[in-house]
Amino acid sequence: MTEPEGAVPSTCAHCGAALEPAWRFCEDCGRDRATPPAVDATLAFSAADPSLDLDRVAAITDRGRRRERNEDAVAIGVLGDVAAAVVCDGVASAPGSAAAALAASEAGLRELLAAVARGDEPTAATTAAATAAADAAAALGxxxxxxxxxxxxxxxxxxxxxxxxGWVGDSPAYWAGSTGTRRLTVDDSAAGRLFAEGVAVDDPRMAEPGAQALERWLGADAGPITPQVRRFSPTESGLVLLCSDGLSRYLDAGVVAPADHLGAPLAVARTLLGRALAAGGHDNVTVAAIAAVGGAPA
Incomplete structure (x- = not known):
């Protein structure tokens, strides 16, 4: 017999355990009884294909024009109405970093959506995902x-x-809206903090010794990692963009045109890749784009 509409369920929708009327959380699995069970996640990884498309979220990665190999990695996924992406950039000066990027991107995405499925709020899910990614990268050294x-x-x-x-290092995120593309992240470096303060990319301080050096990263020698996290509610529809520095160098310098904020994610990712390659393609280029519907108060 089905329960009347609006009635409090007497069994847990997640694990099937019996529930008492006064319980908010299931005594067996611990989940909020008001939270509907999540549908299975759909995941896609660049290890299988350099071009990924799940409609609302898409990504592309390319070796670029000057590198012998691609040490970037990207993973994208959807879980019901939730979309997610992770981009990792292997540090070229450290052997084996391509494998670290692959392992971290896949572990990070899996944990990010798993945390959402178990009811974690977004900041906690983002932190858990970065921790899983850090563990995966550290295990390789x-x-x-x-x-x-x-x-x-x-x-x-x-x-x-x-x-x-959420981020660790200098792979950035941007918001592409009707007024252009703006950075959401601050690179973990002296140059990154200067840029966030409004210093131009051609300012001499950007070229000082150590200015571009990473202060945080994922790896066996990175120590405990807590990501920086930023959360906001867009007031208009647009795109969240993640990328490696093969694109961000040109975006930050204003060398490439802003993204079409209402474009299809895969088309936008491909366009930005093409612009980065046309601008010089100095490094591996990875772009992930997620469509976001606005209207919530900022």
Missing amino acids: DPGDANPPCCTYVSALVTDDGVTV
Whole structure:
């Protein structure tokens, strides 16, 4: 017999355990009884294909014009109305960093959507995902190694009530809206902080020794990692963009045109890749784009 519409369910929708009327959380699995069970996630990884498309979220990665190999990695996924992406950039000076980027991107995305499925709020899910990614990258090296595999990390989680980005290193996130493309992240470097303060990319301080050096990364020698997290509710529809520095160098310098904020995610990702390659393609280029519907108060 089905329960009347609006009635409090007497069994947990997640695990099937019996519930008492006064219980908010299931005593067996711990989940909020008001939270509907999540549908299965759909995931896609660049290890299988350099061009990924799940409609609301898409991504593309390319070796670029000057690198011998691609050490970037990207993973995208959807879970019901939730869309997510992770971009990792292997540090070229550390051998094996392509593998670190792959492992971190896949582990980060899996945990990000798993955390959403178990009812974690977006900031907690973003933090858990970065921790999983850090563990995956660290497992490929040893803290005593002189130069273990390592990578940067950036994630985006788009839900019906907002956008949450988390990052470690210098792979950035942007919001593409009707007024242009603006940065959501601050690189973990002296140059990154200067840029966030409004210093031009051609300012001499940007070229000082150590200005571009990463202060945080994922890897066996990175130590404990807590991502920086930013959350906001867009007031208009647009795109969340994640990328590696093969694109961000040109975006930040104003060398490439802003993204079409109402374009299809895969088309936008391909266009931005083409612009980065036309601008010089100095590095591996990875772009992920997630459509976000605006209208919630900022």
